[in-house]
Amino acid sequence: MAKTKQAQKAKMHVKKGDTIQVISGTDKGKIGEIIRAIPQTSQVIVQGVNVKTKHVKPQQEGESGQIVTFEAPIHSSNVMLYSQKEEVASRISYTFTDDGRKVRMLKKTGEIID
Known part of the structure; x- marks a missing residue:
């Protein structure tokens, strides 16, 4: 018998x-x-990125079909x-604040996100 693979919850940045x-x-x-x-x-779904179109057939008689646009997921x-603020993309690092909270920080600017 083949075992089914269970999807692992990946840690995303x-x-x-x-x-x-x-x-x-x-x-x-x-x-x-x-x-x-x-x-x-x-994967993530981003506003205005990877926009796809889908042609939807009419469901009932007399109804017209339509073209639907939607954002598809990207990795x-x-x-x-x-x-x-700085208008730059950056990798992230994890750091701790003074009160001991773990937060995400942009490497290029030092800006704290969380």
């Missing part, structure tokens, strides 16, 4: 609500906000956190 810049692919250079994070597949490794 980005979260919902983060401002990011796409660093590879057809949408390279675009800046947007993360709408949804999918940790099971390590989290293809995005980098973006600082709007």
Whole structure:
């Protein structure tokens, strides 16, 4: 009998609500906000990035079909956190604040995100 593989929850460097810049692919250079994070597949859905169109057939008689646009997921490794103050994309490091909280910090600017 074959065992089913269970999806591991991957630790991602980005979260919902983060401002990011796409660093590879057809949408390279675009800046947007993360709408949804999918940790099971390590993917994110970004506002205005990787927009796809889908032709939807009419469901009932007399109804007309339509063309729906939506954002498809992209892999989290293809995005980098973006600082709007300095207007630069940067890797992150984890550091502790004075009160002992673990926070994410941009390496280039030293800006704390969380």
